[in-house]
Amino acid sequence: MISFDSFKMNDDSPIYLQIILHIKRGIVAGSICDGDELPSRRVLSSLLGVNPNTVQKAYRILEEEELVQSRPGAKSYMQLDEAKTERVRSELLENDALYIINSMRQMGISKAEALKLIDRFWEE
Amino acid sequence: MISFDSFKMNDDSPIYLQIILHIKRGIVAGSICDGDELPSRRVLSSLLGVNPNTVQKAYRILEEEELVQSRPGAKSYMQLDEAKTERVRSELLENDALYIINSMRQMGISKAEALKLIDRFWEE
DNA sequence: GTGACTGTATTATACATGTGATACAGTTGA
DNA sequence: TCAACTGTATCACATGTATAATACAGTCAC
Structure with missing residues (x-):
């Protein structure tokens, strides 16, 4: 269930x-x-x-x-099945990664700063 | 303008x-x-x-x-002014970081994998 | 078979979002 | 002054989302 x-x-x-x-x-x-x-x-x-x-x-x-x-x-x-699972995986990963990257870019955040941000907030 | x-x-x-x-x-x-x-x-x-x-x-x-x-x-x-700018900055950064972290966690992505994903998609 | 669950469907209502049209008063620059 | 812009407000209408109350027929365990 x-x-x-x-x-x-x-x-x-x-x-x-x-x-x-x-x-x-x-x-x-x-x-x-x-x-x-x-x-x-x-x-x-x-x-x-x-x-x-x-x-x-x-x-x-x-x-x-x-x-x-x-x-x-x-x-x-x-x-x-394997194909459907992979289709969903690609769909979600791409959406999420592109979302965060676009937003950070528009805010003038560098890649290094973005990575540091993820690192810092991950534990909470 | x-x-x-x-x-x-x-x-x-x-x-x-x-x-x-x-x-x-x-x-x-x-x-x-x-x-x-x-x-x-x-x-x-x-x-x-x-x-x-x-x-x-x-x-x-x-x-x-x-x-x-x-x-x-x-x-x-x-x-x-400086205070308002900082308020907006915190609001957006926190929202975006928490969004990506929650979604990756729910997908069972590790922190290392998340960082690698950001790194890879950043250039495109 | 019977009863309790299931999926499926319909109707009405309400709210948020977005469009389209229109109106009125305040400002600004020539 | 006056024309062209400005912000602000209102009305009707359509759509998407969500609730609420039912209803009907199919499945399944007992």
């Missing part, structure tokens, strides 16, 4: 996107594997304190990306 | 927040200084291809944070 213990919701982006991101990061981290069972829409919405429709939207998109398999009445499961 | 030549709009966050972020990053980078003139609402909205109300919203928030000074009929100017 996929865990949402470490899930921290914020107001910076839509909730359904945060749910998708949480699962994709779990895939990259290896904590979410092929065949893993997902919490039902009702259970997860209750756990997160959000509307079932919001969870359904996240699950529907993941299903469209062929990362999740659902069928009426039955539970939903992760549907992964 | 504050430049928006390097401004790249995306769909990841509201436009008015992107305008605010562009100006704050310019402050941190030193390319935007106290007394600098801002483009008028109409001019900037035309330049970016967005609605004047969207620019107005960004400018209003910046004025509430006392980074911009406006008065009816006259042009708008940056209103900065």
Whole structure:
């Protein structure tokens, strides 16, 4: 069963996107594997304190990306293979790396300063 | 006059927040200084291809944070001092560093791997 | 088979964001 | 003075996100 213990919701982006991101990061981290069972829409919405429709939207998109398999009445499961995992990994790593690099560059931070910043904040 | 030549709009966050972020990053980078003139609402909205109300919203928030000074009929100017600049700098650096660190951690990336990733993507 | 769960769908409501159009008063420079 | 700009404000409208309340049919363990 996929865990949402470490899930921290914020107001910076839509909730359904945060749910998708949480699962994709779990895939990259290896904590979410092929065949893993997902919490039902009702259970997860209750756990997160959000509307079932919001969870359904996240699950529907993941299903469209062929990362999740659902069928009426039955539970939903992760549907992964090596190619899909690698696709998600590239997508996330590139997005995150480019995000931080662009922002630091616009602020006139040098590469050395950026590396030092990551180093300093990592422990906290 | 504050430049928006390097401004790249995306769909990841509201436009008015992107305008605010562009100006704050310019402050941190030193390319935007106290007394600098801002483009008028109409001019900037035309330049970016967005609605004047969207620019107005960004400018209003910046004025509430006392980074911009406006008065009816006259042009708008940056209103900065050392303390404000440092406040913006801390805000942006901390946000960006924490963002990348959280995302990398959730993906199971080690600090060493994160540093290597920044190093590799920086040149591109 | 029955009951409790499941996925899926619909409707209404609310808020944030963005557009489009328009209006009015203050300033600035020629 | 006057024209062209400025900031500010309002209205209607569309879209995306999220909530709330239901409803229906499929699956599964007992």
